[in-house]
Amino acid sequence: MVIRPAAGVLSTTQVRTGIGRAATVPGRGGDLPPDGHHNLVVDRSAASRATATTAEHPATASHTDRTVIRAALAAANDDRIVIDLDDIATQYSALLQEFPGIVIRFAVKSCPVDEVLTTLARQGSDFDATSPQKIAQVFGEGVPPNRIHYGNTIKSDVQIAEAYRLGIRDFATDSLEDAEALAVHAPGSRVFCRLATSGDEAHWELSRKFDRTAAETGLIPSGVSQHVESQQMPVEAWHTAFDTLAGVLSGLNAHGITVDHVNLGGGLPALRCLDHHGKPLNPPLREMFSAIRESMSRLGRVSRAPLRFLMEPGRHLVADHDAIRAHVARLFSRCHTEGHRVSWLYLSCGKFNGLYEMDRIQDRLEYPSYDGDEYLPAVVAGPTSDSDDAFDSSGDGLVRVPRTAASGDPVWIFSCGAYTTAYTTRGLNGFNPLPYTCVGGPSGAAHGI
Secondary structure (H helix, E strand, C coil): CECCCCCCEEEEEEEEEECCEEEEECCCCCECCCCCCEEEEECHHHHCCCCCCECCCHHHCCCCCCHHHHHHHHHCCCCEEEEEHHHHHHHHHHHHHHCCCCEEEEEHHHCCCHHHHHHHHHHCCEEEECCHHHHHHHHHCCCCHHHEEECCCCCCHHHHHHHHHCCCCEEEECCHHHHHHHHHHCCCCEEEEECCCCCHHHHHHHHHHHHHHHHHHCCEEEEEECCCCCCCCCHHHHHHHHHHHHHHHHHHHHCCCCCCEEECCCCCCCCCCEECCCCECCCCHHHHHHHHHHHHHHHHHHCCCCCEEEECCCHHHHHHHEEEEEEEEEEEEEECCCCCEEEEEEECCCCCCCCHHHHCEECEEECCCCCCCCEEEEEEECCCCCCCCECCCCCCCCEEEECCCCCCCEEEEECCCCCCCCCCCCCHHHCCCCCEEEECCCCCCCCCC
16 A cells, blocks of 8 residues: 655655664655554645644634644545654643653553654653553663553562563552562562542551551552542542642651652543533643642642652543544434434444544544535444444434535544554454554654664
8 A cells, every 4th residue: 555645745754664663765655564554754834734624613623733634634545543743742841841840651551652652752751551561662662661660550470570570660559469469579669559548547558558568578668649530620639639648648757657759640631522422521721730730839848758749641642632534434314213313424433443432522523525514413433333332322412424424435533542542452343453654753763762
């Protein structure tokens, strides 16, 4: 297959040829390797001339530039994921500016794509990995072990030993049993104790864990961590998390235990998501950042020792910076049990090959080949015929789709960068994972630092 760049795409295509290597193929395009992954370098000034018809309501339209991704979507002649590496780097830098001095660990599970890891590593990011396999993947991008945290509290003896063999000395734990296993298979390592509860009982329990961690296991108590649920919207959730952390630090002080790190975990939301009824979520990001900064100062006053802070964003860094080029499989109406007919728009990708969260959120759809103004409400579904492979169709969850949508028409799906590649199946009902294209990033090889 040959990539035919649209206007605004440079004449050099970087094609992945193996782990840690990239080949530069001159000319307008290059033949893809079997895995279909490649880098497409885009001239951003020229890409701004790309246009597309949008079916988004003006009130929910993107408030940041998408012309680069649109140029790459227009250049694609097959279904694929497009990832904007420059935008991910910019998002990382913006977050770091909000919290100077904080250590950012990218949650690898949210977008385990080699080029994304390389991009963030070049920005100075640390990484939160959840298995030896993901640790090895991050190593493959040239990241040293002291910038990798094993953040999964569920791990076997074999997995602990393998991570330790790879050089990992920083682990998360939330149980005495896990801490005891770490002492045997990762001796001398630093541990973060993840909080799962709040209240006085939690303070006592955590103190007991730290006492046993230090006295009985030989591990180094490094800090505490609190994870606010993913795509967390209310500012109050952050206040609650920090109230718990402040109480725990006070409890540790009373027991003569000093920690030097607080891990704020993940939970920062993406900016352009829709809920399962298609309404913009509009997270109060400014208020969240303000609450986090104020609470960090508060924890610093509570702690007996200087604190270093960490956070582990995933979705916040990547969700808004990739898109999918899909196509219409079929638009038709079906008779529901109540006797009325409902339109269904079936796409070439769905829950099992790119849109895993489609039962909880709606993705923003654009129809670049449609220039009409007649739309109808429809259930949007994936191609597998599985009952879970569809947007929520209850209440006002129907989506406006072109009345004349025909099989083969391209559909662009935005703000789906979190967990797009991570949750895709290997071929449910014969529908394979989508290949991906990366735009932007360094002009040289995509791998290594």
